Every structure is written in C-alpha cells, then in structure tokens.
Amino acid sequence: MISLTQDGGLWTVTIDRPDKANSLTPEMLEDLCRIAESAQDARALVLTGTGRVFSAGADLEAARTGLALSPLWERLSGALVRLNGLTIAALNGTAAGGALGMVLACDLRIAVPATKIFYPVMKLGFLPQPSDPARLVALVGPSRAKLILMAGQKIPAEEALAWGLIDRIVPPGDVLSEAQALAADSMGATPEHAAAIKALIR
Template identity: 40%
Template sequence: MTTTNKTVQDLTAKYEFLLCEIENKVAIVTIHRPPVNPLNTAVFKELTQLMTELENREDVQVIVLTGSGEKAFVAGADIREMLELEAVDMLEMNQTSRKAFSTIENLAKPVIAAINGLALGGGLELALACDLRIASEKAKFAFPEINLGIIPGGGGTQRLQRIVGQGIAKELLYFGEMITAEQALQWHIVNRVVPAENLLSEACEWAKKLAEKPSVALRMLKLAVNSGSNVDLESGLTIEMTCFGNAFATEDRKEGMQAFVEKRKPNFTGR
C-alpha cells in the first residue's frame, strides 16, 4: 500500500497473535505466530473478536488477511495443542474455530486472503472462508488431516466441494497430498496467482477497488451469493430480489445511475 496521505490505525495492542492496520478503508490483518502461524484456540478467538470489530468500523470497507513471514499463510491447526485434548475439549475448540470461520464468511464486508505460503488444513479452511483468494506462486495447499487419522473440522469438507465440486474435493481430502499454487488456480481454489513479491500489493489493489464500490450494494451482493448458495433456486431468487430492493433504495443507486447518464465518475457515500 502507498504511504501517501496514510492514516494508519494500529490495533495490535489488543491482540497477541494478530497485527492490524487500516489505510484508505482497507484493513490488513496479519496472523503472527512465527514461523508458520499455526491456529490455536487463542488465535480463533482473536480472529472472531477482531473481525467483529472491523465489521463495525466505518473506516473499513474491505479486509485483507495474510500470514507473517514468507513460509506460511497458516500451516494448519496447532497439533501440539490438539494432542493434549480429550474429545470433549476438542469439540469445544472445534466450535471456537467454526465461529471464527463463520464470522469471516458472513462478514458484510469483503475479505481477501493473500496466501503467502503454506495453506494447510485449518489454514486452507481459513482461506476458503474468505471471499477472494490471491496466492503467491510459492504457495502450497493441502488437507493433510487424513494422514493424522482425522478429517477437517473447520468447514473444509463443506466449503471446498461448493467451490471445486465433489470429485476434486474428494481427491484433495482423501489423499491429503500437497498441490501447487498453479494447480489451485486450475481447480478454482484461488482466483489469481502472482509473484511472491507482488502478493500484498496485488491484494491491496483489489481491496482498494472494492473499497471504492457502493458499500450497501457490495454487502447485498455478498449476502445474495452466500445465502443463495445454500438454498434451492426459487428461494435463491427470492433472496436476490430482496437484496436488489435494498440496494435500489440507497442514495448510492441514485448517484450511480445519475453519474452514468451524465458520463462522469460516481461519488458513492455508502448511503
């Protein structure tokens, strides 16, 4: 991101494992548990809390989520923590992770995953909960849980098949093998692959473009797509119609149409 007219809100004092700064209506959230940023109960809770806070901030329109360092986005859940848990405790951790991923998925604002390295297990589940995914050419992806005698528990079996279809999903889930960024692109797991040195700037460029869009219409788009994907077609069309009506009722709709007629750039205000 550029430093011109930079207004940064540093939220890191509140969190042990997350870094966050805000500039030009874009929040960059970095998971910081070097060297490979594994997810544990504390990280899940912090993600839920921070994402909820960003949801309620008027100076944030789009969120970019990434991992610290060059080695990993998130290299899975913290196996050391899991190894010490009994089944009932694991269920509690699973519920905590589910809350974090669902919070991100259902956030009214777009979330872009900037996948800078390994996205394994829970890390891939985290990326799948985001709206868009941009990967470094060095990134690698896998659901290796089968090799540990378990299965994904953070939505991997459900979100993956909705993106790539059952055949490819089962291949990744059953074999637990690593795939490259290019393979992830071919299978539509990620939207774009870029050189490692350009990853964050590309993600922020996308975020900047989205931050300039009419925020209510963008929120209605996300709601229509997410909610419609889990119902039958007729119900989905009803959801779309309701969201369309909400967007049409805004001042931004009037401004957008007027600007189109007058052949000028619209000035959206989020109202």
C-alpha cells in the same frame, strides 16, 4: 502474534509467528475470531501471514490437547462468511490443516507461486471442520475435494489455480499490494452497495 492494521475501511490481519510456520495457538485463534466478528464496518478484510508459510494450522502441542477439534475454527470461518465487505486471503505461502477453513471462507484467494494447499485430516485421524468440505466442494467439485481430504494430496499453486481453488497467482512480495488493488472498488463503494452485491452473489 496476530496483528491488525486499519487504513480507512481496509482491515489487514496478519498471522505473525514465522518461526513456527504461523501455526495457531488457542489465543491466536481467539484473536482472529474477535477481529472477524468486529469487522462488520470493514469495506474489505485481507488475511495474510509473515514468512514463507501462510499457516500450518493448529500448533502441534495445542492440537494434541484438543485445538484441532475446537469450535473456534468454525466460529472464525462463519464470522468471515457473514461479513458484507470483500474478504481476501492473501497467501504468502502454504495453507494447511485447519487454517484452510479461513481461506475457504474468504471471497477471493490469491497466492504466491510456492504455495501449496493441503488438509491432512485423514492421515491425522481428525474430521475437517463442519463447513469446510461443502465450501471446498463448491470451489473444486467432489472428486477434487476427496483428493485433498481423503487422499491427502498437496495441491501446488498452478494446479489450485486451474481448479478454481485460488483465483490468482502473484509474484512473491506482491501479494499484499495485489490484495489492496482487488479491494479498491469495494473501498470506493458505500457499505450498502457492497453488501447488496454480495447478497445477490450469495
């Protein structure tokens, strides 16, 4: 349910469980962690999903048995942040709950117009993963982070773009081709050059 394709240095990771809104099981989350941790040589890594939802976060039954509090979420986002290649979240639809952590950890976020962003931790009685609030605040500021984390607001794509939560809205069906276009310069550079520029931005 997690697939990986490699085209030279471009890694494309796809969450493929559309009948369950691409919600993640522990096994799927482990697979994502392993891929992210093994992608040190990737020039660019793209995360996307199948169907109309990027990911609804934790699978409901798995969440009830502890997945919502699993350290795997933090392990995944940390692995993505440490990559020297360009990381792009290519949102084919809504990103919700714990899945938002991997989106926030990416360098760039592009989305189709129907995308919504939300993280209902207040309503569900969970804390967000430790690194997620700081990454969210860095993108949108503290008040807007509270709108998402404390007021439970669902942020549509146009508003998310205006906030800086996503970087570009693309037509449905074009999200992967746009991600590939954004990755082109990194794909043409040496890994050392890309790593040096990323280190300067950090």
